[in-house]
Amino acid sequence: xxxxxxxxxxxxxxxxxxxxxxxxxxxxxxxxxxxxxxxxxxxxxxxxxxxxxxxxxxxxxxxxxxxxxxxxxxxxxxxxxxxxxxxxxxxxxxxxxxxxxxxxxxxxxxxxxxxxxxxxxxxxxxxxxxxxxxxxxxxxxxxxxxxxxxxxxxxxxxxxxxxxxxxxxxxxxxxxxxxxxxxxxxxxxxxxxxxxxxxxxxxxxxxxxxxxxxxxxxxxxxxxxxxxxxxxxxxxxxxxxxxxxxxxxxxxxxxxxxxxxxxxxxxxxxxxxxxxxxxxxxxxxxxxxxxxxxxxxxxxxxxxxxxxxxxxxxxxxxxxxxxxxxxxxxxxxxxxxx
Amino acid sequence: xxxxxxxxxxxxxxxxxxxxxxxxxxxxxxxxxxxxxxxxxxxxxxxxxxxxxxxxxxxxxxxxxxxxxxxxxxxxxxxxxxxxxxxxxxxxxxxxxxxxxxxxxxxxxxxxxxxxxxxxxxxxxxxxxxxxxxxxxxxxxxxxxxxxxxxxxxxxxxxxxxxxxxxxxxxxxxxxxxxxxxxxxxxxxxxxxxxxxx
Numbered sequence: 001x002x003x004x005x006x007x008x009x010x011x012x013x014x015x016x017x018x019x020x021x022x023x024x025x026x027x028x029x030x031x032x033x034x035x036x037x038x039x040x041x042x043x044x045x046x047x048x049x050x051x052x053x054x055x056x057x058x059x060x061x062x063x064x065x066x067x068x069x070x071x072x073x074x075x076x077x078x079x080x081x082x083x084x085x086x087x088x089x090x091x092x093x094x095x096x097x098x099x100x101x102x103x104x105x106x107x108x109x110x111x112x113x114x115x116x117x118x119x120x121x122x123x124x125x126x127x128x129x130x131x132x133x134x135x136x137x138x139x140x141x142x143x144x145x146x147x148x149x150x151x152x153x154x155x156x157x158x159x160x161x162x163x164x165x166x167x168x169x170x171x172x173x174x175x176x177x178x179x180x181x182x183x184x185x186x187x188x189x190x191x192x193x194x195x196x197x198x199x200x201x202x203x204x205x206x207x208x209x210x211x212x213x214x215x216x217x218x219x220x221x222x223x224x225x226x227x228x229x230x231x232x233x234x235x236x237x238x239x240x241x242x243x244x245x246x247x248x249x250x251x252x253x254x255x256x257x258x259x260x261x262x263x264x265x266x267x268x269x270x271x272x273x274x275x276x277x278x279x280x281x282x283x284x285x286x287x288x289x290x291x292x293x294x295x296x297x298x299x300x301x302x303x304x305x306x307x308x309x310x311x312x313x314x315x316x317x318x319x320x321x322x323x324x325x326x327x328x329x330x331x332x333x334x335x336x337x338x
Numbered sequence: 339x340x341x342x343x344x345x346x347x348x349x350x351x352x353x354x355x356x357x358x359x360x361x362x363x364x365x366x367x368x369x370x371x372x373x374x375x376x377x378x379x380x381x382x383x384x385x386x387x388x389x390x391x392x393x394x395x396x397x398x399x400x401x402x403x404x405x406x407x408x409x410x411x412x413x414x415x416x417x418x419x420x421x422x423x424x425x426x427x428x429x430x431x432x433x434x435x436x437x438x439x440x441x442x443x444x445x446x447x448x449x450x451x452x453x454x455x456x457x458x459x460x461x462x463x464x465x466x467x468x469x470x471x472x473x474x475x476x477x478x479x480x481x482x483x484x485x486x487x488x489x490x491x492x493x494x495x496x497x498x499x500x501x502x503x504x505x506x507x508x509x510x511x512x513x514x515x516x517x518x519x520x521x522x523x524x525x526x527x528x529x530x531x532x533x534x535x536x
Contacts, residue, residue: 073456216509219489220372226458230376230387233494233504311370327496 030264031142031164037098038140038148041091045079049088053079057138057146063331066149066156067225068172068321071133072126076151082130092134096150099159099166104260107173108155110189113182114175115153127153145336154321156225159261160332166265168257169303169326172225176310176319190320193307196253198290200282203246204237209288211237218285218295221306224323231327234299236283239276247277254298257305257324269303276300293317302328368455369395371484374491379477379502379520381470384430384437386463386479387495394455396487401449403484412446420446421461427483430465433475437465470522474505477518485514492516500526 042050055062055077067074081089097105112129119128131152138146145162154174160167175189188194204212214235222232239247251273258269273280280300286309287294293309293316304325309316328334371392378385392400404412404420412420421441430437443462451457481490490513494504497520506519 069456073454216511216513217489218491219370220374220491222374222491222493226389231496232376233496233507235507 031161031166034095034098034148034161035140035142037091037095038136041088041095042140044085044088044091049079052077053135054139055135055137057144059137062135062149063137063147063158064226064228066151066158066172068154068156068174070126070153071131076133076135078133078135078149080130081132081134082128092150095134095148096157099148099262101259101261101263101266104262107189107260108150108157110187111155111173111175112152113187114177114180114189115155117180118153118176145332147331157260158331160335162332162335164264165268165332165335166261167269167326167329167332168261169324169332170228170330171257171260171324172322173257173260173324174319174321178318178320190256190307190322193253193256193322194317194320196249196256197284197294197296197307200246200249200253201284201288201294201296202290203249208237208241208246211241212282212284213288214283214285216285218308219311221308221321221323222297223304223306223325224308224321228330231304232299234281234283236281236297236299238278239280239282239300240278242282250280250282250298251277254303254305257322258303260324272302273300276302291317302326368393369487371396371400371488372491373481373483373488374493375479375481376493376495377477377479377516377518378495379497379504379518381499381501381522381524382467384432384465384467384477385442386428386430386439386465388424388461388463390424390459390461391457392452392455392487394453397453397455399487400484401452404446405449410449412448417444417446424461424483425463427481428463429478429480429482431478432467432470437467439463439465470524472522472524474519474521477520478516479518480515482514488514490514494518494520 045053062077065077081092084092096108100108112132115127115131116129119125132150132155133152135149136146137149138144140146143163145160147161148157148159150157154176156172158168158171173190178190179186179188181187201212223230239250242250251270254273255266255270258273259266277300280298280303283297283299285295286292295306295308298305304327305322307320307322310319310321371390374389376387378387403423404416406416406419421444425439425441428439430439440463441461442464445460447457447459479492481492492509492513494507497504501523503521503523504518505521508517509515
């Protein structure tokens with residue numbers, strides 16, 4: 001991780017450096033650590049704010065209230081970052097830092113900062129770091145199920161916790177611009193996803209490419225926000241037709257989504273993917289030259305990942321939407337739904 | 339049953355907010371009408387779940403097809419008429435036999451929301467495919483609706499019945515037409531709740 005860039009992003013997001021330090025001080029953080037950070041955040045709020053941020057765990061409308069769209073178009077509920085004090089915003093980030101891996105936390109901050117740049121370049125106040133919302137479903141607990149939501153334009157994090165089990169599914173990441181300069185450094189919030197996908201594609205031989213590459217255009221995510229409960233027939237090349245090295249590359253690519261959550265649970269998810277790798281598919285649509293605006297999909301028994309450049313704005317490589325789902329356990333339902 | 343729902347009033351605050359942000363085009367597609375179809379194949383029926391999302395620059399053209407009296411709301415009659423228009427532009431066949439589509443559900447958002455480029459119209463059409471013979475079958479779907487402004491997605495849903503096994507999918511370049519090959523195994527039991535196949 002480029003620690004300097006991460007530190008700059010945190011300062012820009014309106015918090016101090018202590019929050020970031022926490023990301024490095026909680027390796028393998030158990031749920032108790034996330035619970036403690038969340039309770040600390042709740043303690044910074046007044047009663048009215050607490051009433052707005054905490055929803056009933058059974059509130060299905062709130063559970064599904066997330067989108068790729070900016071808040072002016074898709075209305076979120078919960079607490080808006082721009083309405084919080086600096087200590088309150090720091091407390092929100094501390095919750096995210098406790099729940100996410102350092103890489104995942106950095107990615108989230110970079111996505112938010114891209115939106116701040118979009119605000120400046122477009123002059124539109126519906127973008128920017130103030131327009132992100134935090135909400136909780138249920139009360140923070142080390143034993144009972146509860147949920148953390150954090151999202152806005154190009155970001156919909158849905159973290160469900162049930163004891164020591166946690167899932168990020170379903171969640172949306174995206175970026176516009178998907179590449180920008182900060183403190184003299186180039187930032188690409190979804191850069192590793194892009195590079196690893198092209199590396200995997202270039203490792204395929206001609207016969208494998210014929211299977212992996214779809215001969216039609218993919219203009220958007222198939223299972224994006226609002227498509228809960230849908231599952232499509234997998235396509236492309238199956239894991240069983242990949243070499244061992246290519247399987248590792250596929251898993252490494254998927255880890256850019258599974259690894260957003262803290263290492264302890266990310267490893268469990270990756271172990272599950274390794275077990276299912278032969279039944280996991282990789283599909284590609286669009287240019288095959290590195291840097292082109294191409295769509296790809298990873299689909300296995302317990303994971304669906306899509307990456308879709310958006311034509312809007314001229315250069316589709318600078319506007320990306322992605323989705324991460326678990327068709328067997330979106331919102332952690334197998335842990336709590338009777 | 340046809341359920342054409344308009345929700346103008348409850349969305350009014352949102353719509354007013356949207357009017358203040360004409361540059362919503364920064365956030366999503368602007369000059370295309372996205373028509374995404376999920377094809378659900380069941381032992382004796384086919385369902386088409388269609389999501390229709392017009393971009394900002396083409397929204398007026400789409401709204402003109404729906405809100406025929408230009409009163410800013412979509413009545414049940416207007417919704418039903420638009421569904422009929424869409425149905426006319428869809429051709430569904432199994433083994434070259436054309437199937438009769440029936441609208442089974444629909445949800446329309448108000449024109450003002452469609453103008454933002456974020457509103458999605460949802461429709462579901464169903465067709466009785468009749469008793470299928472055991473063995474391979476070929477379903478084809480063609481969507482000609484507002485072709486000059488549209489982009490399409492066609493995908494087979496993962497079957498909920500072990501009796502239906504998708505074997506191959508093909509589409510034309512822009513996915514306005516798709517072909518799904520599947521095999522019907524009449525004696526396999528339904529997939530259980532966990533999704534596991536017997």
